[in-house]
Amino acid sequence: xxxxxxxxxxxxxxxxxxxxxxxxxxxxxxxxxxxxxxxxxxxxxxxxxxxxxxxxxxxxxxxxxxxxxxxxxxxxxxxxxxxxxxxxxxxxxxxxxxxxxxxxxxxxxxxxxxxxxxxxxxxxxxxxxxxxxxxxxxxxxxxxxxxxxxxxxxxxxxxxxxxxxxxxxxxxxxxxxxxxxxxxxxxxxxxxxxxxxxxxxxxxxxxxxxxxxxxxxxxxxxxxxxxxxxxxxxxxxxxxxxxxxxxxxxxxxxxxx
Amino acid sequence: xxxxxxxxxxxxxxxxxxxxxxxxxxxxxxxxxxxxxxxxxxxxxxxxxxxxxxxxxxxxxxxxxxxxxxxxxxxxxx
Numbered sequence: 001x002x003x004x005x006x007x008x009x010x011x012x013x014x015x016x017x018x019x020x021x022x023x024x025x026x027x028x029x030x031x032x033x034x035x036x037x038x039x040x041x042x043x044x045x046x047x048x049x050x051x052x053x054x055x056x057x058x059x060x061x062x063x064x065x066x067x068x069x070x071x072x073x074x075x076x077x078x079x080x081x082x083x084x085x086x087x088x089x090x091x092x093x094x095x096x097x098x099x100x101x102x103x104x105x106x107x108x109x110x111x112x113x114x115x116x117x118x119x120x121x122x123x124x125x126x127x128x129x130x131x132x133x134x135x136x137x138x139x140x141x142x143x144x145x146x147x148x149x150x151x152x153x154x155x156x157x158x159x160x161x162x163x164x165x166x167x168x169x170x171x172x173x174x175x176x177x178x179x180x181x182x183x184x185x186x187x188x189x190x191x192x193x194x195x196x197x198x199x200x201x202x203x204x205x206x207x208x209x210x211x212x213x214x215x216x217x218x219x220x221x222x223x224x225x226x227x228x229x230x231x232x233x234x235x236x237x238x239x240x241x242x243x244x245x246x247x248x249x250x251x252x253x254x255x256x257x
Numbered sequence: 258x259x260x261x262x263x264x265x266x267x268x269x270x271x272x273x274x275x276x277x278x279x280x281x282x283x284x285x286x287x288x289x290x291x292x293x294x295x296x297x298x299x300x301x302x303x304x305x306x307x308x309x310x311x312x313x314x315x316x317x318x319x320x321x322x323x324x325x326x327x328x329x330x331x332x333x334x335x
Contacts, residue, residue: 005305006330007318010297019330023264050261061332072263089263092331118305118333123265130302133314137321149292156299158287162330165265172277176284191277194269208279209286212298226274240298246283 003118012159022122025089030100032082033110069094123164131155163204169193176246184235187228197222214239
Protein backbone atom coordinates (compact mmCIF):
# COMPACT_ATOMS: atom_id res chain seq x y z
CA UNK A 1 0.00 0.00 0.00
CA UNK A 2 1.16 3.53 -0.65
CA UNK A 3 0.54 7.06 0.49
CA UNK A 4 0.91 9.38 3.43
CA UNK A 5 3.32 7.99 6.04
CA UNK A 6 4.58 10.74 8.33
CA UNK A 7 8.03 9.92 9.73
CA UNK A 8 9.07 11.78 12.87
CA UNK A 9 12.76 12.29 13.69
CA UNK A 10 14.65 12.26 17.00
CA UNK A 11 12.76 14.20 19.71
CA UNK A 12 9.78 14.65 17.39
CA UNK A 13 9.06 10.91 17.77
CA UNK A 14 7.32 11.90 21.01
CA UNK A 15 4.48 13.33 18.90
CA UNK A 16 3.79 10.04 17.10
CA UNK A 17 0.98 9.09 19.48
CA UNK A 18 -1.02 12.04 18.14
CA UNK A 19 -0.77 10.63 14.62
CA UNK A 20 -1.66 7.10 15.69
CA UNK A 21 -4.92 8.45 17.11
CA UNK A 22 -5.58 10.84 14.22
CA UNK A 23 -8.24 10.35 11.56
CA UNK A 24 -7.18 9.05 8.15
CA UNK A 25 -8.33 9.38 4.56
CA UNK A 26 -7.86 6.72 1.89
CA UNK A 27 -8.63 6.18 -1.75
CA UNK A 28 -9.61 2.56 -2.18
CA UNK A 29 -10.19 0.33 -5.18
CA UNK A 30 -12.73 -2.33 -4.30
CA UNK A 31 -13.42 -5.32 -6.51
CA UNK A 32 -16.90 -6.86 -6.53
CA UNK A 33 -17.16 -10.60 -7.11
CA UNK A 34 -20.15 -10.40 -9.46
CA UNK A 35 -22.11 -7.77 -11.38
CA UNK A 36 -24.30 -5.53 -9.25
CA UNK A 37 -26.37 -2.53 -10.41
CA UNK A 38 -24.43 0.68 -9.86
CA UNK A 39 -27.25 2.30 -7.89
CA UNK A 40 -27.30 -0.58 -5.45
CA UNK A 41 -23.53 -0.27 -4.87
CA UNK A 42 -23.86 3.46 -4.16
CA UNK A 43 -26.79 2.83 -1.83
CA UNK A 44 -24.88 0.26 0.23
CA UNK A 45 -21.69 2.33 0.40
CA UNK A 46 -23.69 5.30 1.70
CA UNK A 47 -24.83 3.12 4.61
CA UNK A 48 -21.21 2.82 5.73
CA UNK A 49 -21.07 6.51 6.66
CA UNK A 50 -21.48 7.66 10.26
CA UNK A 51 -20.96 5.24 13.13
CA UNK A 52 -20.32 1.70 11.95
CA UNK A 53 -19.76 -1.55 13.77
CA UNK A 54 -16.59 -3.32 12.79
CA UNK A 55 -14.91 -6.51 13.94
CA UNK A 56 -11.16 -6.20 13.28
CA UNK A 57 -9.93 -8.73 10.69
CA UNK A 58 -8.08 -11.94 11.63
CA UNK A 59 -4.71 -10.35 10.96
CA UNK A 60 -5.13 -7.31 13.14
CA UNK A 61 -3.00 -5.69 15.80
CA UNK A 62 -5.89 -5.19 18.22
CA UNK A 63 -8.28 -7.44 20.13
CA UNK A 64 -10.89 -8.89 17.79
CA UNK A 65 -14.06 -7.61 19.33
CA UNK A 66 -16.68 -5.57 17.54
CA UNK A 67 -16.09 -1.87 17.99
CA UNK A 68 -17.67 1.30 16.75
CA UNK A 69 -15.71 3.36 14.26
CA UNK A 70 -16.61 6.73 12.80
CA UNK A 71 -16.69 7.10 9.03
CA UNK A 72 -16.77 10.83 8.29
CA UNK A 73 -17.43 10.43 4.59
CA UNK A 74 -17.42 7.77 1.91
CA UNK A 75 -17.60 9.22 -1.57
CA UNK A 76 -17.76 7.11 -4.70
CA UNK A 77 -15.27 8.41 -7.27
CA UNK A 78 -15.88 5.97 -10.10
CA UNK A 79 -17.63 2.70 -10.84
CA UNK A 80 -16.58 0.66 -13.85
CA UNK A 81 -18.06 -2.81 -14.03
CA UNK A 82 -16.94 -4.63 -10.88
CA UNK A 83 -14.33 -2.02 -9.99
CA UNK A 84 -15.41 0.57 -7.45
CA UNK A 85 -13.14 3.48 -6.58
CA UNK A 86 -14.04 5.46 -3.45
CA UNK A 87 -12.57 8.00 -1.06
CA UNK A 88 -13.12 7.45 2.66
CA UNK A 89 -12.40 9.65 5.68
CA UNK A 90 -12.44 7.69 8.92
CA UNK A 91 -11.37 7.40 12.53
CA UNK A 92 -8.01 5.80 13.38
CA UNK A 93 -8.24 2.02 13.53
CA UNK A 94 -10.88 1.62 10.82
CA UNK A 95 -9.97 -1.33 8.62
CA UNK A 96 -10.70 -0.52 4.98
CA UNK A 97 -10.08 -4.11 3.90
CA UNK A 98 -12.85 -5.10 6.28
CA UNK A 99 -15.21 -2.42 4.95
CA UNK A 100 -14.77 -3.83 1.43
CA UNK A 101 -15.49 -7.32 2.73
CA UNK A 102 -18.56 -6.15 4.65
CA UNK A 103 -19.88 -4.20 1.65
CA UNK A 104 -19.58 -7.44 -0.34
CA UNK A 105 -21.58 -9.25 2.33
CA UNK A 106 -24.38 -6.67 2.29
CA UNK A 107 -24.49 -6.72 -1.52
CA UNK A 108 -24.56 -10.51 -1.36
CA UNK A 109 -21.93 -10.89 -4.07
CA UNK A 110 -18.73 -10.67 -2.06
CA UNK A 111 -16.01 -8.06 -2.54
CA UNK A 112 -12.39 -7.43 -1.66
CA UNK A 113 -9.94 -4.56 -1.40
CA UNK A 114 -7.81 -4.45 -4.54
CA UNK A 115 -5.68 -1.40 -3.84
CA UNK A 116 -5.34 1.23 -1.14
CA UNK A 117 -3.64 4.59 -0.95
CA UNK A 118 -3.63 6.75 2.17
CA UNK A 119 -4.28 10.36 1.24
CA UNK A 120 -4.34 11.84 4.74
CA UNK A 121 -3.04 11.09 8.23
CA UNK A 122 -4.27 13.72 10.68
CA UNK A 123 -2.94 17.08 9.40
CA UNK A 124 -0.70 15.48 6.74
CA UNK A 125 -2.05 15.18 3.21
CA UNK A 126 -0.54 13.82 0.02
CA UNK A 127 -0.34 17.12 -1.80
CA UNK A 128 1.19 19.41 0.82
CA UNK A 129 4.95 19.05 0.88
CA UNK A 130 4.82 15.29 0.64
CA UNK A 131 8.06 13.75 -0.55
CA UNK A 132 9.20 10.37 -1.85
CA UNK A 133 12.18 8.44 -0.53
CA UNK A 134 14.00 9.56 -3.69
CA UNK A 135 13.33 13.19 -2.82
CA UNK A 136 14.71 12.57 0.68
CA UNK A 137 17.94 11.05 -0.68
CA UNK A 138 18.36 13.82 -3.26
CA UNK A 139 17.59 16.78 -1.00
CA UNK A 140 19.73 15.39 1.82
CA UNK A 141 22.74 14.97 -0.48
CA UNK A 142 22.20 18.48 -1.91
CA UNK A 143 22.33 19.80 1.65
CA UNK A 144 25.54 17.87 2.32
CA UNK A 145 27.08 19.30 -0.88
CA UNK A 146 26.07 22.92 -0.40
CA UNK A 147 25.34 23.35 3.30
CA UNK A 148 22.16 25.20 2.26
CA UNK A 149 19.53 24.60 4.97
CA UNK A 150 16.80 25.31 2.43
CA UNK A 151 17.32 21.77 1.09
CA UNK A 152 16.60 20.30 4.52
CA UNK A 153 13.60 22.58 5.05
CA UNK A 154 12.15 21.41 1.74
CA UNK A 155 11.42 17.98 3.25
CA UNK A 156 11.81 18.24 7.04
CA UNK A 157 8.80 20.04 8.52
CA UNK A 158 8.67 21.32 12.10
CA UNK A 159 6.98 18.84 14.49
CA UNK A 160 4.36 21.52 15.15
CA UNK A 161 2.83 20.45 11.82
CA UNK A 162 1.87 17.18 13.53
CA UNK A 163 -0.12 19.17 16.11
CA UNK A 164 -1.88 21.41 13.57
CA UNK A 165 -5.35 20.05 14.31
CA UNK A 166 -4.80 19.41 18.04
CA UNK A 167 -6.52 22.06 20.23
CA UNK A 168 -3.94 24.47 21.63
CA UNK A 169 -3.33 26.61 24.66
CA UNK A 170 -0.80 29.42 24.24
CA UNK A 171 1.26 30.26 27.32
CA UNK A 172 3.38 33.23 28.37
CA UNK A 173 7.20 33.06 28.21
CA UNK A 174 7.54 33.03 32.00
CA UNK A 175 5.58 29.75 32.29
CA UNK A 176 7.46 27.83 29.58
CA UNK A 177 10.47 26.49 31.49
CA UNK A 178 8.36 25.29 34.42
CA UNK A 179 6.26 23.29 31.92
CA UNK A 180 9.47 21.85 30.43
CA UNK A 181 10.32 20.64 33.93
CA UNK A 182 6.97 18.83 34.07
CA UNK A 183 4.88 21.35 36.01
CA UNK A 184 1.19 21.57 35.25
CA UNK A 185 -0.21 24.65 33.55
CA UNK A 186 -2.01 27.08 35.84
CA UNK A 187 -4.49 29.78 34.83
CA UNK A 188 -2.14 32.81 35.07
CA UNK A 189 0.18 31.21 32.48
CA UNK A 190 -2.53 31.15 29.80
CA UNK A 191 -2.45 33.90 27.16
CA UNK A 192 -4.99 32.47 24.71
CA UNK A 193 -6.66 29.20 23.80
CA UNK A 194 -8.87 27.55 21.23
CA UNK A 195 -12.62 27.29 21.55
CA UNK A 196 -14.12 23.86 22.19
CA UNK A 197 -11.66 22.50 24.78
CA UNK A 198 -13.39 20.43 27.48
CA UNK A 199 -12.25 18.84 30.74
CA UNK A 200 -10.29 15.78 29.59
CA UNK A 201 -9.40 17.05 26.08
CA UNK A 202 -5.93 16.30 24.79
CA UNK A 203 -4.34 19.67 24.13
CA UNK A 204 -0.99 20.96 22.93
CA UNK A 205 0.70 23.69 24.95
CA UNK A 206 2.39 26.24 22.69
CA UNK A 207 4.64 29.25 23.13
CA UNK A 208 3.67 32.62 21.68
CA UNK A 209 6.27 31.95 18.95
CA UNK A 210 4.26 28.90 17.93
CA UNK A 211 6.64 26.27 19.38
CA UNK A 212 5.25 23.10 20.89
CA UNK A 213 6.06 22.77 24.60
CA UNK A 214 4.14 19.66 25.60
CA UNK A 215 1.08 17.48 25.19
CA UNK A 216 -1.34 17.80 28.07
CA UNK A 217 -4.84 16.96 29.27
CA UNK A 218 -7.10 19.93 29.93
CA UNK A 219 -8.74 19.89 33.36
CA UNK A 220 -11.25 22.62 32.53
CA UNK A 221 -13.23 23.84 29.51
CA UNK A 222 -12.32 26.81 27.31
CA UNK A 223 -15.01 28.88 28.99
CA UNK A 224 -13.86 27.94 32.49
CA UNK A 225 -10.20 28.57 31.71
CA UNK A 226 -11.05 32.05 30.40
CA UNK A 227 -12.67 32.87 33.74
CA UNK A 228 -10.15 31.23 36.09
CA UNK A 229 -7.65 33.34 38.05
CA UNK A 230 -5.70 30.50 39.65
CA UNK A 231 -5.55 26.73 39.70
CA UNK A 232 -4.45 24.01 37.27
CA UNK A 233 -5.96 24.17 33.78
CA UNK A 234 -3.93 21.39 32.08
CA UNK A 235 -1.85 18.42 33.25
CA UNK A 236 1.31 17.63 31.30
CA UNK A 237 1.51 14.19 29.69
CA UNK A 238 4.52 14.50 27.45
CA UNK A 239 7.09 17.28 27.40
CA UNK A 240 8.48 18.01 23.91
CA UNK A 241 10.68 21.05 24.52
CA UNK A 242 14.06 20.59 26.25
CA UNK A 243 14.56 22.30 29.61
CA UNK A 244 16.45 25.55 29.44
CA UNK A 245 15.12 26.56 26.00
CA UNK A 246 13.37 29.42 27.79
CA UNK A 247 14.87 31.09 30.88
CA UNK A 248 13.95 29.76 34.26
CA UNK A 249 11.57 32.27 35.81
CA UNK A 250 10.24 30.22 38.67
CA UNK A 251 11.55 29.40 42.11
CA UNK A 252 11.45 25.96 43.64
CA UNK A 253 10.11 25.72 47.18
CA UNK A 254 13.15 23.82 48.46
CA UNK A 255 15.99 25.86 46.99
CA UNK A 256 15.09 29.37 48.09
CA UNK A 257 18.34 31.26 48.17
CA UNK B 258 -27.22 8.26 9.18
CA UNK B 259 -26.15 11.73 10.40
CA UNK B 260 -22.82 12.89 9.08
CA UNK B 261 -19.97 13.26 11.57
CA UNK B 262 -17.61 16.09 10.62
CA UNK B 263 -14.01 15.01 10.00
CA UNK B 264 -11.65 16.45 12.65
CA UNK B 265 -9.60 18.22 9.96
CA UNK B 266 -12.63 20.21 8.78
CA UNK B 267 -13.35 21.67 12.23
CA UNK B 268 -12.33 25.34 12.52
CA UNK B 269 -11.68 26.60 16.05
CA UNK B 270 -11.55 30.22 17.11
CA UNK B 271 -8.70 31.44 19.29
CA UNK B 272 -9.88 33.29 22.40
CA UNK B 273 -7.61 35.70 24.27
CA UNK B 274 -7.41 35.50 28.05
CA UNK B 275 -4.69 38.09 28.64
CA UNK B 276 -2.26 40.12 26.56
CA UNK B 277 1.41 39.18 26.50
CA UNK B 278 4.41 39.43 24.21
CA UNK B 279 7.23 36.99 23.59
CA UNK B 280 10.91 37.82 23.94
CA UNK B 281 12.73 37.16 20.63
CA UNK B 282 16.05 36.51 22.44
CA UNK B 283 15.15 32.89 23.17
CA UNK B 284 13.34 30.17 21.28
CA UNK B 285 12.61 30.17 17.53
CA UNK B 286 9.62 30.26 15.29
CA UNK B 287 9.31 26.59 14.24
CA UNK B 288 10.01 27.36 10.56
CA UNK B 289 13.19 29.26 11.50
CA UNK B 290 14.81 26.61 13.68
CA UNK B 291 18.53 26.37 12.98
CA UNK B 292 20.43 23.15 12.33
CA UNK B 293 20.53 20.65 14.06
CA UNK B 294 17.30 21.53 15.92
CA UNK B 295 15.34 21.56 12.68
CA UNK B 296 16.18 17.84 12.34
CA UNK B 297 15.78 17.06 16.03
CA UNK B 298 12.24 18.47 16.05
CA UNK B 299 11.43 17.53 12.48
CA UNK B 300 8.89 15.37 10.71
CA UNK B 301 8.78 14.20 7.09
CA UNK B 302 5.54 13.91 5.17
CA UNK B 303 6.64 10.81 3.31
CA UNK B 304 4.84 9.26 0.37
CA UNK B 305 5.36 5.58 1.09
CA UNK B 306 6.31 3.47 -1.93
CA UNK B 307 4.62 0.09 -2.45
CA UNK B 308 6.58 -2.94 -1.28
CA UNK B 309 8.56 -2.22 1.86
CA UNK B 310 6.75 -2.15 5.22
CA UNK B 311 6.17 1.12 7.07
CA UNK B 312 8.77 -0.03 9.57
CA UNK B 313 11.38 -0.64 6.86
CA UNK B 314 10.69 2.77 5.33
CA UNK B 315 11.27 4.47 8.70
CA UNK B 316 14.51 2.50 9.10
CA UNK B 317 15.67 3.70 5.65
CA UNK B 318 14.97 7.30 6.57
CA UNK B 319 16.95 6.81 9.77
CA UNK B 320 19.91 5.48 7.75
CA UNK B 321 19.76 8.08 4.97
CA UNK B 322 19.72 10.98 7.41
CA UNK B 323 22.07 9.39 9.94
CA UNK B 324 19.70 10.08 12.83
CA UNK B 325 19.28 7.94 15.95
CA UNK B 326 15.49 7.86 16.00
CA UNK B 327 12.86 7.89 13.28
CA UNK B 328 9.38 6.56 13.80
CA UNK B 329 6.32 6.41 11.58
CA UNK B 330 2.86 7.55 12.53
CA UNK B 331 0.56 4.65 11.77
CA UNK B 332 1.29 1.46 9.89
CA UNK B 333 0.31 1.44 6.25
CA UNK B 334 0.19 -2.32 5.65
CA UNK B 335 2.69 -3.44 3.01
